[in-house]
């Protein structure tokens with residue numbers, strides 16, 4: 001099954017995509033990771049990406065699409081794949097539709113107020129990159145546990161120092177959410193009109209959310225008689 005995860009920055013797209021990818025054993029494709037891999041391996045695409053980056057320009061959609069087309073034509077994508085971080089705009093979604101069908105779009109919902117609170121409470125281990133949350137959300141039906149380190153300011157895994165990322169502050173997060181609202185939110189209607197979209201309210205811990213998302217995908221698959229591989 002070919003799936004896309006949509007949702008505002010900080011809603012957990014990366015976490016859910018990678019957990020569902022390991023559940024169904026289909027690749028989790030993040031365009032950010034693909035860019036980094038092409039740059040690192042100095043491929044033809046990587047060289048082009050580098051030129052755009054060096055001249056301070058955004059990488060054009062044509063290159064991103066070319067890169068995705070290569071990736072999803074590989075053998076491991078035969079049973080499906082999960083796209084995380086793409087498409088971000090309507091023109092990208094239109095280009096994507098030319099190279100592949102999409103079966104399911106999972107749209108994660110979480111209020112801006114909570115997204116801002118969560119981003120500002122995020123702490124990252126500066127040595128191993130492990131992520132913690134110094135806040136517990138308990139608002140009506142939304143109950144999201146914190147991920148507190150055992151010792152304040154120290155990573156549980158490697159005892160490295162926990163830091164707040166520079167752009168995890170209220171002003172920057174608000175900017176990211178504004179960009180999302182302008183560029184990416186229109187995709188919700190784009191896919192809704194095609195009958196592919198399932199709204200999911202993020203309200204629990206990731207484990208509980210993953211089972212809710214799996215359930216939603218299964219019921220969509222039944223509704224549209226999509227072939228789905230339940231093999232675990």
Ligand SMILES: [Zn+2]
Nearest residue numbers: 125128155158
């Ligand atoms: Zn660490």
